[in-house]
Amino acid sequence: MKRVTVRNLLISLLVLSLLSLTGCWSSKEIEDLGLVVGTSLDLDTQEESREESAGQAGGPPRRDRITITNQFVTAETTGKGTKNASSQPKAYNNVSETGDAILPTLRNMILRIEKRAFAEHSKVIIIGGDLARALDLQKILDFFIREQEMRPSCLLLSAQNRASQTLDSKKPMEVPAFKLVEMTHGHGRTTKILPPATLTKIEGKLHSGTSFLLQNVVSSANGDIKFEGAAVIEGKTRKLRGFLNEKELEGLTWITGEGKGGLVKSVDKKTGEPIIYEVLSMKSKIKPRVDGNTISFKIEIESEGRIAEHWVVSEKTIETDFLKRAEKAAEEEVERLVEHVLDKIQHEYKTDVAGFGNKLRIAYPHVWKAVKKDWDQTFSEVPIRYEVNLTIKDYGTADE
Numbered sequence: 296m297k298r299v300t301v302r303n304l305l306i307s308l309l310v311l312s313l314l315s316l317t318g319c320w321s322s323k324e325i326e327d328l329g330l331v332v333g334t335s336l337d338l339d340t341q342e343e344s345r346e347e348s349a350g351q352a353g354g355p356p357r358r359d360r361i362t363i364t365n366q367f368v369t370a371e372t373t374g375k376g377t378k379n380a381s382s383q384p385k386a387y388n389n390v391s392e393t394g395d396a397i398l399p400t401l402r403n404m405i406l407r408i409e410k411r412a413f414a415e416h417s418k419v420i421i422i423g424g425d426l427a428r429a430l431d432l433q434k435i436l437d438f439f440i441r442e443q444e445m446r447p448s449c450l451l452l453s454a455q456n457r458a459s460q461t462l463d464s465k466k467p468m469e470v471p472a473f474k475l476v477e478m479t480h481g482h483g484r485t486t487k488i489l490p491p492a493t494l495t496k497i498e499g500k501l502h503s504g505t506s507f508l509l510q511n512v513v514s515s516a517n518g519d520i521k522f523e524g525a526a527v528i529e530g531k532t533r534k535l536r537g538f539l540n541e542k543e544l545e546g547l548t549w550i551t552g553e554g555k556g557g558l559v560k561s562v563d564k565k566t567g568e569p570i571i572y573e574v575l576s577m578k579s580k581i582k583p584r585v586d587g588n589t590i591s592f593k594i595e596i597e598s599e600g601r602i603a604e605h606w607v608v609s610e611k612t613i614e615t616d617f618l619k620r621a622e623k624a625a626e627e628e629v630e631r632l633v634e635h636v637l638d639k640i641q642h643e644y645k646t647d648v649a650g651f652g653n654k655l656r657i658a659y660p661h662v663w664k665a666v667k668k669d670w671d672q673t674f675s676e677v678p679i680r681y682e683v684n685l686t687i688k689d690y691g692t693a694d695e
Contacts (some may be wrong), residue, residue: 333472
């Protein structure tokens with residue numbers, strides 16, 4: 296009888312515990328939230344705002360002002376629509392505010408929106424080129440790194456012009472922030488897209504003073520967005536140094552060996568016809584060498600791939616002579632890409648965004664300790680050799 300009583304008591308306690316879990320004191324109703332899915336940051340260029348920020352005579356000095364645009368997705372934007380596409384409301388709502396610090400500017404949005412802004416589902420932050428040139432990126436991102444609602448996996452992108460333009464779309468059902476995230480997944484099929492740069496990764500680079508790249512996105516006049524090259528962020532100043540175009544980004548990807556796929560378009564010297572080499576695997580070794588006070592590097596690039604397309608209809612792809620010509624043509628094209636981007640980052644930008652310094656640190660820690668303070672300047676002067684070996688493993692069966 297005693298056992299039954301104890302068992303009944305335990306069951307009763309369990310039921311009461313479950314009942315207490317049916318509600319949560321900190322729960323947030325989705326209808327009451329404005330979900331922030333993307334944020335753009337731009338340098339304010341309106342003279343009126345700049346004059347206002349200067350204040351009265353004798354006041355604090357003028358500070359650069361930042362225009363922040365939050366892209367909201369609410370129950371209204373996602374749950375309501377019409378069958379007529381021309382009159383269908385947008386699936387998002389962009390709200391902009393301007394100020395000289397991030398958090399007060401965001402709080403001022405409360406004066407313009409009826410929903411409680413909720414950033415736990417934020418996917419991407421885009422930084423405009425003018426802002427990245429003017430201000431230290433660590434200062435710009437300090438709030439987002441500290442904010443508990445922001446996910447460390449939030450992506451960071453750059454925009455060569457106005458970042459806010461990349462959060463606009465003329466397609467009613469398209470949410471630009473979601474589209475940008477989906478576009479980064481193309482990294483595995485092209486050398487023109489960088490591996491995704493998250494807040495966590497960038498925070499580490501900012502604290503270490505390491506130069507790095509951010510995927511660049513541009514917006515066309517008709518509202519389309521496209522990935523186009525990369526922004527070069529200088530480690531010492533944590534500011535934008537310049538941009539790499541698509542070809543230069545391809546060359547840098549070959550140097551780092553971080554590409555998972557992609558194409559190399561070359562020309563057959565015998566016929567003048569194009570040959571397309573598709574990357575199946577890619578790897579690169581950056582080997583530092585120290586001889587006295589002289590630092591040098593050698594890059595060893597290897598790849599296996601296939602002939603994905605060729606216009607040399609007079610010859611069969613299985614013939615050894617043609618395969619050798621195709622490999623040589625692709626190797627020479629990769630060499631051109633590597634040579635061009637090395638000249639850009641070494642002699643024009645004088646910024647190591649390929650990880651040469653890290654390789655030196657690992658192989659020669661004592662040497663690195665002596666040069667790390669002014670590494671970008673040292674990097675601009677070191678000789679770099681490279682060797683490219685591409686192997687065609689698959690040539691298809693169409694013309695056997």
